Amino acid sequence: MFKILSKRLIAPKEYDIWVDAPRVARNGKAGQFVVLRTSEKGERIPLTVAEYDREGGRIRIIFQVVGKTTMEMAQLKVGDSLHDLLGPLGNPSEIENLGTVLMVGGGVGIAALYPIVKELKEVGNRVITILGGRTADLVILKDECAAFSDELLVTTDDGSEGIKGVVTDAMQLLADRGEKISQAWIIGPTIMMKFASLKAKELGIPCWVSLNPIMIDGTGMCGCCRVTVNDEIRFACVDGPEFDGWGVNWNEFMNRMGQYKNEEKISLEKYQSEVGE
Amino acid sequence: MAPKITPKKTPISEQDPVVRGKNFDEVCLGYTLDEARLEATRCLQCKTAPCIAGCPVAIDIPGFIKALAEGDLPKSWEILSDATSLPAVCGRVCPQETQCEGVCTVGKIKGKEPVAIGKLERFVADWKASQPEEAITPPVQDKGKVAVVGSGPAGLTVAGDLAKMGYKVTVFEALHEPGGVLMYGIPEFRLPKEIVRREIGNIRKLGVDVEVNAVVGRTVTIEELRSQFDALFIGTGAGTPHFMNLPGTNLNGVFSASEYLTRINLMHAYEFPVYDTPTKTSKKVVVVGGGNVAMDAARSALRLRADKVTVVYRRSIEELPARIEEYHHAVEEGIVFNFLTNPVEYIGDEKGNLKAVRCIRMELGEPDASGRRRPVPIKGSEFVIEADTVVEAIGQGSNKVLLNAFPELKLNKWGYIDADEKTGATNLPDVFAGGDIVTGAATVILAMGVGRDAARSIDSYIQSKKG
Numbered sequence: 001m002f003k004i005l006s007k008r009l010i011a012p013k014e015y016d017i018w019v020d021a022p023r024v025a026r027n028g029k030a031g032q033f034v035v036l037r038t039s040e041k042g043e044r045i046p047l048t049v050a051e052y053d054r055e056g057g058r059i060r061i062i063f064q065v066v067g068k069t070t071m072e073m074a075q076l077k078v079g080d081s082l083h084d085l086l087g088p089l090g091n092p093s094e095i096e097n098l099g100t101v102l103m104v105g106g107g108v109g110i111a112a113l114y115p116i117v118k119e120l121k122e123v124g125n126r127v128i129t130i131l132g133g134r135t136a137d138l139v140i141l142k143d144e145c146a147a148f149s150d151e152l153l154v155t156t157d158d159g160s161e162g163i164k165g166v167v168t169d170a171m172q173l174l175a176d177r178g179e180k181i182s183q184a185w186i187i188g189p190t191i192m193m194k195f196a197s198l199k200a201k202e203l204g205i206p207c208w209v210s211l212n213p214i215m216i217d218g219t220g221m222c223g224c225c226r227v228t229v230n231d232e233i234r235f236a237c238v239d240g241p242e243f244d245g246w247g248v249n250w251n252e253f254m255n256r257m258g259q260y261k262n263e264e265k266i267s268l269e270k271y272q273s274e275v276g277e
Numbered sequence: 278m279a280p281k282i283t284p285k286k287t288p289i290s291e292q293d294p295v296v297r298g299k300n301f302d303e304v305c306l307g308y309t310l311d312e313a314r315l316e317a318t319r320c321l322q323c324k325t326a327p328c329i330a331g332c333p334v335a336i337d338i339p340g341f342i343k344a345l346a347e348g349d350l351p352k353s354w355e356i357l358s359d360a361t362s363l364p365a366v367c368g369r370v371c372p373q374e375t376q377c378e379g380v381c382t383v384g385k386i387k388g389k390e391p392v393a394i395g396k397l398e399r400f401v402a403d404w405k406a407s408q409p410e411e412a413i414t415p416p417v418q419d420k421g422k423v424a425v426v427g428s429g430p431a432g433l434t435v436a437g438d439l440a441k442m443g444y445k446v447t448v449f450e451a452l453h454e455p456g457g458v459l460m461y462g463i464p465e466f467r468l469p470k471e472i473v474r475r476e477i478g479n480i481r482k483l484g485v486d487v488e489v490n491a492v493v494g495r496t497v498t499i500e501e502l503r504s505q506f507d508a509l510f511i512g513t514g515a516g517t518p519h520f521m522n523l524p525g526t527n528l529n530g531v532f533s534a535s536e537y538l539t540r541i542n543l544m545h546a547y548e549f550p551v552y553d554t555p556t557k558t559s560k561k562v563v564v565v566g567g568g569n570v571a572m573d574a575a576r577s578a579l580r581l582r583a584d585k586v587t588v589v590y591r592r593s594i595e596e597l598p599a600r601i602e603e604y605h606h607a608v609e610e611g612i613v614f615n616f617l618t619n620p621v622e623y624i625g626d627e628k629g630n631l632k633a634v635r636c637i638r639m640e641l642g643e644p645d646a647s648g649r650r651r652p653v654p655i656k657g658s659e660f661v662i663e664a665d666t667v668v669e670a671i672g673q674g675s676n677k678v679l680l681n682a683f684p685e686l687k688l689n690k691w692g693y694i695d696a697d698e699k700t701g702a703t704n705l706p707d708v709f710a711g712g713d714i715v716t717g718a719a720t721v722i723l724a725m726g727v728g729r730d731a732a733r734s735i736d737s738y739i740q741s742k743k744g
Contacts, residue, residue, distance in 0.1 A: 023496045037453060043553035068553060084453040086490045219451050219492055219678050221516040222536035228527055233520065238678060252527050255629030259529045263555035270550050
């Protein structure tokens with residue numbers, strides 16, 4: 001079970017894999033995630049599902065190597081299996097025809113944004129997508145997002161592609177030309193989601209962000225993933241993962257993300273010394 | 278005339294408190310055969326046997342004790358296993374003092390302690406585990422198919438009992454390992470996980486399939502299950518932690534007991550970095566609450582080498598819901614108890630890390646709905662306890678993942694499943710429920726008791742439908 005059926009490096013340190021998981025493929029929806037483990041002694045990490053192949057019984061996961069577990073995943077070959085995979089978890093995105101929607105993605109978060117872009121387009125929205133990254137190589141899934149977007153803007157910090165700048169610059173650009181946007185989805189690195197949410201608020205655009213905090217069970221049993229949204233404590237695993245971006249307490253979220261920084265470093269270094277990296 | 282009965286239970290060896298405070302090995306070391314047989318002779322074999330009525334699964338307690346006293350361990354085991362699928366677990370974690378031992382005739386004699394029934398049960402179960410494995414031929418399972426949701430004590434009992442009756446049972450577990458609270462909740466030093474695995478292995482040998490990584494309502498839908506199985510048993514437990522919602526709850530260093538213990542027990546954080554999941558190495562820990570979960574969290578924190586562990590409980594020692602044995606163990610190990618104390622605020626530093634807990638002293642006022650005297654804050658009595666970790670162990674509610682996916686199922690006003698406590702029947706004829714998801718957080722043995730009854734009602738439901 002949970003065999004890796006294909007694997008592709010799509011950007012520096014970013015892998016695109018298809019995993020055999022028929023039940024998740026059958027019942028999963030855009031916006032949901034899985035919790036997985038690589039080994040018997042492994043930790044449980046949440047990753048958003050980028051695509052479901054219901055007939056083929058497989059799911060697509062795009063991940064970036066950021067720590068021990070993702071490094072271990074990067075070492076797995078086609079034919080190897082993940083030890084455990086649980087899902088689909090969390091609430092699906094609310095997909096309906098809202099008029100014009102703005103989809104903002106950054107880094108590996110674009111993988112989580114993509115299935116929502118696709119479904120929103122399929123129900124008839126006018127979709128404007130902004131994808132951002134430090135440099136052109138890091139902006140993934142451009143063609144796939146473009147296929148389901150009426151307009152696609154790319155921003156890069158170094159100007160290697162599209163607009164030189166960050167996603168909020170592109171958001172301003174759209175506002176300047178008078179775009180009337182009913183709803184935005186913003187998924188990417190925390191710092192990007194924070195500033196893009198602030199920008200959305202400034203422009204009066206309601207926005208969803210998809211939060212990916214530290215989790216253990218992923219089913220509402222432990223409360224490790226709690227976040228404060230509009231002054232209320234919520235569990236990202238069962239109340240989210242999407243929340244009102246205007247209301248997220250971003251500073252607290254970032255503090256909580258960093259809780260195990262030291263331990264994560266110890267774990268990664270131990271693994272690197274074991275595999276000889 | 279009964280033989281002379283020693284006033285005290287036969288002493289049992291335990292790890293020294295100083296030593297055990299630094300390891301996760303089991304505290305109680307169990308009886309030797311001679312000790313167990315000696316203790317077994319303390320049973321009067323009284324005709325009334327109030328102990329059987331005191332046991333939620335009605336084990337023939339005088340029967341298994343008699344066989345043990347006579348040295349017939351296989352017979353003793355047979356009697357035990359007839360009534361319980363998890364004897365090694367029950368012998369360790371049941372609150373015997375309020376059940377079998379609480380009503381024991383010997384214990385009613387002035388100056389005498391009851392028979393150590395729990396320790397004897399444990400002895401027989403452990404003896405069995407030390408014997409060469411027998412090949413078990415699973416019973417023919419053609420009476421029907423039953424899906425069990427959740428692999429905690431209730432679900433495992435239903436599964437074991439129905440398999441013995443001739444049903445094909447599939448258990449669905451969301452986590453990567455079966456056992457429910459026995460795996461993620463109760464620590465190794467009170468219930469070694471090897472024992473849980475062994476007992477689940479025994480249930481599997483009866484032909485029960487256990488599927489892990491399967492959240493019912495998500496991975497498999499309720500409709501899929503109801504169309505594929507003759508009946509469903511829901512035993513998903515009380516799995517959602519409550520928080521007091523004090524200012525500072527989301528500071529780093531504030532945990533629910535569920536998270537704190539899951540990291541340690543299920544994920545082996547005490548063996549980090551051999552296991553990947555870490556927990557915080559804390560210096561000063563405050564645990565909020567007075568139940569068994571609070572004791573488990575406090576004693577785990579101590580074993581993770583905290584310098585000081587303080588339990589704050591809003592009522593007095595008389596109302597402490599924890600088993601008295603666990604409280605004594607905690608005190609022996611050096612845990613400090615602050616009774617009639619409640620936290621009011623968690624104080625953080627500029628980086629969002631917990632640095633102290635502001636508490637207030639309480640006094641007991643008039644009795645509340647539970648019949649216990651209600652704790653009332655004493656004005657102006659606030660004080661601060663330094664802490665880098667706080668663990669809230671104030672109870673759990675029902676987990677909504679399955680319930681939200683199952684709107685036809687009737688719930689009660691507390692959000693638990695509205696099921697008959699005797700039969701497990703719900704408002705849907707093919708759906709039964711039991712354990713904490715019906716009663717709210719209770720004990721392992723109560724969940725097992727309901728599981729036994731539910732297995733019987735599932736059997737009669739399926740047979741009546743077929744007949």
